[in-house]
Amino acid sequence: xxxxxxxxxAGILKGGLYSLIGMGMSLIMGVMKIINLAHGQLMMxxxxxxxxxxxxxxxDPYLGLFIAMPALFLLGCLxxxxxxxxLMEVETILPENQVLMTVxxxxxxxxxxxxxxxxxxxxVQTSYSGATFFIGETSFSVALVIAFxxxxxxxxxxxxxxxxxxxxxxxxxxxxxxxAALLMGVNAKRIxxxxxxxxxxxxxxxxxxxxxIYYLFPDIGGPFTxxxxxxxxxxxxxxxxxxxxxxxxxxxxxAFGATYIGMAFDDMIGLIIFILVLLFLPGGFKRLxxx
Amino acid sequence: xxxxxxxxxxxLFLMGAMLGSASAADTIKVGIVLPLTGKLAKFGEIENKSFxxxxxxxxxxxxxxGKKIELIIEDxxxxxxxxxxxxxxxxxxxxxxVIGGGYSSSVTWATIAVAQQNxxxxxxxxxxxxxxxxxxxxxxxxxxxxxxxxPGGFASFVKEVATDLKTVAxxxxxxxxxxxxxxxxxxxxxxLGMKVLMxxxxxxxxxxxxxxxxxxxxxxxxxxxxxxYIMDASLLMRQAKELNFNPKLFVGGAAGFTLPEFHxxxxxxxxxxxxxxxxxxxxxxxxxxxxxDKFVAKYNTPTEYHGAEAYAAMYVLADALKxxxxxxxxxxxxxxxxxxxxxxxxxxxxxxxxxxxQQNKLPTFLVQWNNGxxxxxxxxxIATKPYVYPVPxxxxx
Numbered sequence: 278x279x280x281x282x283x284x285x286x287a288g289i290l291k292g293g294l295y296s297l298i299g300m301g302m303s304l305i306m307g308v309m310k311i312i313n314l315a316h317g318q319l320m321m322x323x324x325x326x327x328x329x330x331x332x333x334x335x336x337d338p339y340l341g342l343f344i345a346m347p348a349l350f351l352l353g354c355l356x357x358x359x360x361x362x363x364l365m366e367v368e369t370i371l372p373e374n375q376v377l378m379t380v381x382x383x384x385x386x387x388x389x390x391x392x393x394x395x396x397x398x399x400x401v402q403t404s405y406s407g408a409t410f411f412i413g414e415t416s417f418s419v420a421l422v423i424a425f426x427x428x429x430x431x432x433x434x435x436x437x438x439x440x441x442x443x444x445x446x447x448x449x450x451x452x453x454x455x456x457a458a459l460l461m462g463v464n465a466k467r468i469x470x471x472x473x474x475x476x477x478x479x480x481x482x483x484x485x486x487x488x489x490i491y492y493l494f495p496d497i498g499g500p501f502t503x504x505x506x507x508x509x510x511x512x513x514x515x516x517x518x519x520x521x522x523x524x525x526x527x528x529x530x531x532a533f534g535a536t537y538i539g540m541a542f543d544d545m546i547g548l549i550i551f552i553l554v555l556l557f558l559p560g561g562f563k564r565l566x567x568x
Numbered sequence: 569x570x571x572x573x574x575x576x577x578x579x580l581f582l583m584g585a586m587l588g589s590a591s592a593a594d595t596i597k598v599g600i601v602l603p604l605t606g607k608l609a610k611f612g613e614i615e616n617k618s619f620x621x622x623x624x625x626x627x628x629x630x631x632x633x634g635k636k637i638e639l640i641i642e643d644x645x646x647x648x649x650x651x652x653x654x655x656x657x658x659x660x661x662x663x664x665x666v667i668g669g670g671y672s673s674s675v676t677w678a679t680i681a682v683a684q685q686n687x688x689x690x691x692x693x694x695x696x697x698x699x700x701x702x703x704x705x706x707x708x709x710x711x712x713x714x715x716x717x718x719p720g721g722f723a724s725f726v727k728e729v730a731t732d733l734k735t736v737a738x739x740x741x742x743x744x745x746x747x748x749x750x751x752x753x754x755x756x757x758x759x760l761g762m763k764v765l766m767x768x769x770x771x772x773x774x775x776x777x778x779x780x781x782x783x784x785x786x787x788x789x790x791x792x793x794x795x796x797y798i799m800d801a802s803l804l805m806r807q808a809k810e811l812n813f814n815p816k817l818f819v820g821g822a823a824g825f826t827l828p829e830f831h832x833x834x835x836x837x838x839x840x841x842x843x844x845x846x847x848x849x850x851x852x853x854x855x856x857x858x859x860x861d862k863f864v865a866k867y868n869t870p871t872e873y874h875g876a877e878a879y880a881a882m883y884v885l886a887d888a889l890k891x892x893x894x895x896x897x898x899x900x901x902x903x904x905x906x907x908x909x910x911x912x913x914x915x916x917x918x919x920x921x922x923x924x925x926q927q928n929k930l931p932t933f934l935v936q937w938n939n940g941x942x943x944x945x946x947x948x949x950i951a952t953k954p955y956v957y958p959v960p961x962x963x964x965x
Contacts, residue, residue: 279782279786280782280783280786283778283779283782283811284778284779284782287776287778287779288779290776291775291776388605391605391609395613396604396605396609396610396612396613397610397829397869398610398798398799398829398833400799400802400832400833402832402833402835406806406835407806407809407810407835407836407837409810409811416778416810416811416812418807418810421776487775490775491775491803492799492802492803492833494607494609494610494799495609496605496606496607496609497773500773532776532779533779535770535774535779535780536779536780536782536783539768539769540768540769540770540771540774540777540779540780541742541768541769541770541771542771543770543771543774544771
């Protein structure tokens, strides 16, 4: 029982962070209809910002959120405005080229990080990095619990933003039908820029929240891009609610897989679910909800 | 247009020929394959710096029979397929007569086959899966001990000191290095009279090891033996501490547990962890401490056994090039086979034993983290500090 509970807790806490990672990608997927393959690399950039703030300014990683998120929002906007949008305007270029562009951006970001910070492993050691509390026999990592609740908070803010604000409505409108949105007077180009910025800021939050418990090196982006991709597919392309389900599902699947099948199959379990969903539930968990 | 292309290609060809002949005359090319990017880049960098440091010293001291050594370093990115094309490039385009480097068992395994096929000698200095020198391939040499011999120093420690260890759980990274190392350790543990309760692999780079650790904890082993790279190693220890998991002993099987970053990242959780290691600055070989000091002075960052391997390998290569009758791969191979010298990494002599051929045999040591410092604790004759055993429980520290 102890093993089961500990696994469940581990899965849900990790799932919270995964949701945050997946949500950013889903948002971008929904509006631009492209997979952002630089997603993990953007997260890496945010992690380096947090690391630099901690290392040079002594700023707590949670306060680093307030620097990393706006910075990544800006970076995301710039990427969309100056690298992705120009590609969209060229008629002969396929939309796939934007995806290729994101791959290139990812590589450039990785190598810039390597140039500045070298390949060394970095980590942020805070007083609460290794802190735990016990409920019964189950151990909770303080940093992961905080990360989980902040992730939930961001998710709620995100929903409020999408449902209640003008820009949020415009984003949803563009995602549903770009041409109709244009006809209704939505500045679609501006919306794509804001969306990419938001997606980047969300993954920046996830990266920053990971910092106290995880570590950092320039090539860390790739695996997270892959995770985000799986989550986005699980959730149903472009669905933010779906991304939350997708994230938690992936977190739980990995945790239970690690305990009851074997941790060596960590990645495989996620990808098997990925294939099963594609086969039997194309459209992902979005199919099961109405939002 | 056609004429232009012909003229252009002629010029290119001539330039290529001129460049080729200019550089071939006064230097000896040595190819090195290392992961300089990708997730193994950290170790690749340490080895890269050590190779460069050694080659600078050798060239400053007059080079090899008056010729300077030129290193051509190719990036394997830590992937077997990239490593394969890297070594193919070295052999077919750069035409190097000898190759060094070889980090990570999986990549090395893929690359040595190319070297053997093309009959170019390859001195492996880190790739440690046993099968690398078990093929009877006469062009493959290995400086470092194979992974199955890493726990040698640990075995004598168990026999003489930690005699109360009865059960063991083995965790390993799910790579060639981890799989082979853990399989060999199962046998070793059994021959030491220990019962293996579980042996589990994990995917490197995981965020959360708790599900795995909870499972290990519930089996209550006396000894936890881990074959992990640095960051997995620190997360494993940190999370073991978080779970208040207290086996009698945590032992790391070389690789990640001896690096300064391990302590930096694991913090207090690193204390008293034992690790088998192939080299520490305090080993009784001439030049070992000097190498460490020189490295720190030059690059302002510490080095460890991977670096020492690379540094020693460069000297072995230079020595073989000096003795070779001519600079053909065949003669260099023969010179390598006759190597008998002392390096910072220990005595080097390529011998055959068991299934292995052209393998260097070295003892291994046991180190322990004590107050933030990595102390050599076993064998006693070279210990820098007495060992701490049994290890205090997490909440009693």
